[in-house]
Amino acid sequence: MKRFLIWIRVLLSTAIACLVIFAYSPAVFAFCGFYVSQADASLFNKASQVVIARDGKRTVLTMANDYQGDIKDFALVVPVPVLLKKEQVRIGEQKIIDRLDSFSAPRLVEYFDSDPCARYEAYDRAASVGITRSAAPATESKARRDNYQVTIEAKFAVGEYDILILSAKDSDGLESWLIDNDYKIPQGAKELLQPYIRQNMKFFVAKVNIAELSKTGSQSLRPLMMAYESPKFMLPIRLGMLNANGDQDLLVYILSPKGQAEVANYRTIKVPSDTDIPVYVKNEFGDFYKSMFKTSYNKEGRKVAFLEYAWDMSSCDPCSSEPLSQEELRKAGVFWQDSPSSIQPSGRRIRPIPTNNGRVFITRLHIRYNRDKFPEDLTFKETSNQESFQGRYVLRHAFTGATTCDAGKEYQRSLRPRFEKEAQTLSSLTGWNIADIRRKMNISSLPDPVEVPFWENLWK
Amino acid sequence: MVNQKAMQSLKLPFTLPRSLSRFFTFSITPFKDARDYQILFLSVFLLLGVSTRDWSLKPIAIALTFATCWLTQICMVSIFPTLHKHERWLSLKSATITALGLSLLLRSDSYGAIACASFLAIASKFIFRTNGKHWFNPANFGIVMVLLLDNYVWNNHAWVSNGQWGEDSLYALIFLGLGGIVLKKVGRWDTSFMFLAAYSILEGLRNVWLGWTWDVLAHRLTSGSLLLFALFMITDPRSIPNAKIARLIWAVAIAVLAFIFRNVFFNADAMFYALFLISPLTVLCDRLWNAPRFQWLPKRYSALRSAQT
Numbered sequence: 001m002k003r004f005l006i007w008i009r010v011l012l013s014t015a016i017a018c019l020v021i022f023a024y025s026p027a028v029f030a031f032c033g034f035y036v037s038q039a040d041a042s043l044f045n046k047a048s049q050v051v052i053a054r055d056g057k058r059t060v061l062t063m064a065n066d067y068q069g070d071i072k073d074f075a076l077v078v079p080v081p082v083l084l085k086k087e088q089v090r091i092g093e094q095k096i097i098d099r100l101d102s103f104s105a106p107r108l109v110e111y112f113d114s115d116p117c118a119r120y121e122a123y124d125r126a127a128s129v130g131i132t133r134s135a136a137p138a139t140e141s142k143a144r145r146d147n148y149q150v151t152i153e154a155k156f157a158v159g160e161y162d163i164l165i166l167s168a169k170d171s172d173g174l175e176s177w178l179i180d181n182d183y184k185i186p187q188g189a190k191e192l193l194q195p196y197i198r199q200n201m202k203f204f205v206a207k208v209n210i211a212e213l214s215k216t217g218s219q220s221l222r223p224l225m226m227a228y229e230s231p232k233f234m235l236p237i238r239l240g241m242l243n244a245n246g247d248q249d250l251l252v253y254i255l256s257p258k259g260q261a262e263v264a265n266y267r268t269i270k271v272p273s274d275t276d277i278p279v280y281v282k283n284e285f286g287d288f289y290k291s292m293f294k295t296s297y298n299k300e301g302r303k304v305a306f307l308e309y310a311w312d313m314s315s316c317d318p319c320s321s322e323p324l325s326q327e328e329l330r331k332a333g334v335f336w337q338d339s340p341s342s343i344q345p346s347g348r349r350i351r352p353i354p355t356n357n358g359r360v361f362i363t364r365l366h367i368r369y370n371r372d373k374f375p376e377d378l379t380f381k382e383t384s385n386q387e388s389f390q391g392r393y394v395l396r397h398a399f400t401g402a403t404t405c406d407a408g409k410e411y412q413r414s415l416r417p418r419f420e421k422e423a424q425t426l427s428s429l430t431g432w433n434i435a436d437i438r439r440k441m442n443i444s445s446l447p448d449p450v451e452v453p454f455w456e457n458l459w460k
Numbered sequence: 461m462v463n464q465k466a467m468q469s470l471k472l473p474f475t476l477p478r479s480l481s482r483f484f485t486f487s488i489t490p491f492k493d494a495r496d497y498q499i500l501f502l503s504v505f506l507l508l509g510v511s512t513r514d515w516s517l518k519p520i521a522i523a524l525t526f527a528t529c530w531l532t533q534i535c536m537v538s539i540f541p542t543l544h545k546h547e548r549w550l551s552l553k554s555a556t557i558t559a560l561g562l563s564l565l566l567r568s569d570s571y572g573a574i575a576c577a578s579f580l581a582i583a584s585k586f587i588f589r590t591n592g593k594h595w596f597n598p599a600n601f602g603i604v605m606v607l608l609l610d611n612y613v614w615n616n617h618a619w620v621s622n623g624q625w626g627e628d629s630l631y632a633l634i635f636l637g638l639g640g641i642v643l644k645k646v647g648r649w650d651t652s653f654m655f656l657a658a659y660s661i662l663e664g665l666r667n668v669w670l671g672w673t674w675d676v677l678a679h680r681l682t683s684g685s686l687l688l689f690a691l692f693m694i695t696d697p698r699s700i701p702n703a704k705i706a707r708l709i710w711a712v713a714i715a716v717l718a719f720i721f722r723n724v725f726f727n728a729d730a731m732f733y734a735l736f737l738i739s740p741l742t743v744l745c746d747r748l749w750n751a752p753r754f755q756w757l758p759k760r761y762s763a764l765r766s767a768q769t
Binding site: 191 | 513567569610615616617618619621622623624625626627669670671672673675676678679680683725726727728
């Protein structure tokens with residue numbers, strides 16, 4: 001009896017512990033009634049895009065530049081782990097980033113139901129969601145100082161940018177130096193520059209050379225690429241939080257020969273995928289995705305990174321755009337394609353690099369960061385996870401022809417519950433009002449599934 | 461004799477034959493062995509991870525881990541007969557804990573890597589021994605070996621997801637609470653506490669020096685993976701130094717090495733490598749500071765049992 005009581009006591013306390021957990025996370029279980037307000041249309045407008053091609057310690061980082069304000073006011077300040085020389089900095093192509101975006105974007109696919117009375121099949125592929133980007137504005141301030149303690153380690157021009165690599169001893173000095181040299185950086189940068197200075201990081205500072213820009217003939221600024229070798233695999237997002245109070249979107253495309261990459265210091269979860277949604281969403285896919293993303297994000301407490309795509313770049317299924325060619329991958333920063341199994345020295349040590357046959361694996365991470373839930377800079381981690389994942393949403397068009405056979409009638413009866421289920425899925429994914437969804441789907445026009453009494457078949 | 465009495469006091473309608481009663485001896489006294497608690501709590505964590513943290517459950521992978529661990533344990537125990545007969549079956553509990561640890565920590569999309577890790581984990585207990593004591597934490601050994609193979613030899617398809625628990629105060633509480641129960645049973649609270657204290661101080665100092673705000677520090681320290689490591693991995697009482705003072709020094713050494721790996725070499729799996737490298741020092745510690753080795757079941761208990769069989 002005593003032992004029985006011991007068992008009960010232990011199991012009961014464990015059960016209570018479990019209950020506490022589930023009580024703490026109501027969002028998970030309030031699925032059916034969890035309504036969120038409509039996603040703001042400008043939600044994705046502030047998304048920055050970064051491509052990181054990494055193998056071991058070697059990194060090629062590409063930053064898309066979507067500054068929309070006056071070009072004269074443009075100033076880019078990025079902490080980089082090592083000193084960069086002119087040969088390590090290049091101008092990239094926005095087209096390549098757009099190609100990566102469309103290749104890995106969450107995709108909508110549609111299927112057409114076959115004639116239940118006949119036998120044929122056809123399916124098509126449809127749109128994918130593109131992300132628009134825009135600028136981070138900068139504010140002005142003036143100050144004067146004599147001794148900045150800032151060293152200009154390198155100064156060069158690449159394309160339309162005038163670039164300086166700075167190292168600083170003190171964040172006060174650095175901030176004053178930047179302001180006095182007409183780099184428009186926001187107020188309060190000093191506290192955020194300090195940790196980077198202490199970590200011995202250098203500052204990549206870029207301004208636009210108007211004369212060079214007019215030579216290129218384009219009005220928009222091109223991406224910057226930098227190649228370096230460093231054990232740090234991170235993105236300094238804290239600096240980017242300076243002038244934004246709310247959430248900011250960041251899309252990171254990590255290209256790796258090993259496999260998937262994930263965020264090492266925050267949870268990485270997959271976006272909801274492989275769900276059937278109502279057909280009318282075809283015209284509203286952008287809104288749908290924005291809402292769905294926001295819902296998932298809030299449900300997770302706004303502190304996770306989302307994996308939207310992870311795939312070997314040599315294939316895709318279904319393809320939302322053509323796979324990138326070798327040349328395009330090279331332009332994106334992939335540097336391991338030419339020498340798949342060569343042994344290259346790194347520092348004083350020589351170690352064989354695992355053969356990867358020039359494989360490129362893409363991971364698309366969508367991180368919506370904010371000051372309160374993302375206090376640390378993002379650190380990434382390569383893994384040899386080669387599982388594929390994609391954000392894929394399925395439309396199933398009902399067969400619209402005549403269905404007079406028995407199977408056809410069965411099919412017609414099955415449509416209403418199926419549409420109802422799709423509506424419920426849509427509502428729970430996006431938080432949209434179920435009544436609106438039903439109205440848009442026109443569910444009420446469908447025949448009600450009338451239960452045929454079983455004896456009718458028997459005694460016709 | 462004790463056997464028969466215990467059976468009767470459970471008020472079973474029959475008495476078990478002696479041959480069968482051997483299998484029921486351990487279940488008569490549930491939760492006297494601290495491993496029972498550990499198995500229960502680690503299972504709870506696994507369920508938690510799968511249900512609330514969105515892990516993809518791979519039943520075959522988990523089953524493979526358990527099967528390989530058990531089989532290896534049985535084989536090894538037969539080849540290296542150091543335990544009494546009745547203790548051999550009980551040693552499967554240790555194998556179960558190793559299997560649970562591997563399922564919680566090691567992620568893989570290849571069954572070969574999982575089997576390899578499980579096999580190496582259990583085998584290390586029997587290969588790396590001094591004076592009858594194994595010095596590597598089996599789960600840690602398995603994970604580190606497979607990670608090293610993955611990084612430096614071939615694409616082993618095995619990795620550790622450091623962010624899999626997130627940084628949530630709720631999980632911190634759960635781990636601390638349940639971990640605390642187990643640590644109280646085995647009397648190894650001091651090791652965990654010392655490790656966490658030393659690591660927190662080092663990270664705190666770094667935070668102050670860099671000039672980050674305190675929420676950055678809080679974020680780094682409430683990582684579920686860190687707590688799970690501190691409460692369950694470095695406190696395996698059979699492989700850490702026996703004497704208290706030795707354990708404290710050992711825990712501080714691991715904290716320092718983990719800190720260095722994480723912040724100087726920027727290795728995300730710092731803790732596992734730190735424990736792996738410090739483990740062989742257990743032998744040295746035991747030589748310098750003498751103390752009796754930890755036993756899962758009290759000595760008089762196992763003596764009584766051996767008197768019966």
